[in-house]
Amino acid sequence: PLAATTVSPARNEEQGRPPSSLRQGHDDGDxxxxxxxxxxxLHISADMKQKNAECSTADATRAYLRDVRKYLLLVRGGDRDAVKCLFVGNTLEGMAxxxxxxWTTARENFTYDELTAALLARFAPEVQPRDVEA
Incomplete structure (x- = not known):
């Protein structure tokens, strides 16, 4: 669970400050x-080889990474590469x-960007026109 703070006008009046002096986003211990x-x-089941499952797996993978990015903005330590990598590893299930x-056993060091790029390449590959691929 995450904690967010809000200022209570009643408490500030008790401290001798009128509510109009409140500045949004500051924590006075209120x-x-x-x-x-x-x-x-992200849970990817073993039957992902089916045509429809591949599309939904790609969409789910992209949505998962979007949600991870947003979540990590809210948590303490979410800006550290090691925390991000560990978080991803602990939130994957099934084939993922x-x-x-x-993937992580095969390499000693890796970054969050390398991990997410590899995850996308594996479960949500971009389909490129032939002239772009060549």
Whole structure:
């Protein structure tokens, strides 16, 4: 769960400051609102080889990475490469987790950008026209 802060006007009046002196986005130790934001997950089942499953897998992978980027903006430490890589590894399931385990075992060092590029290449490859590929 993530915590966000809000300022309580009643408390500031008690401290001798009128509500008009409040500056949005500052935490004076006042009321805390706790938000529960679901952790993004990517589950890829073993039957992804079917034609329709490939399309939905690609869409799900792109949506997952979008949600991960947004989620990591909200959490403490989400700007660190190692935290991002560990987060991705802990939120994959099924074939995606199997792929991740094999991919990370095959290399000693990797970055979050390398990991996400490889994840996209594996589960959501871009279809390019022949003249672009060549």
């Amino acid at each position: 009321e805390v609102i706790k938000l529960s934001i679901p952790v993004p997950k 987790k199997t792929w991740y385990d094999q």
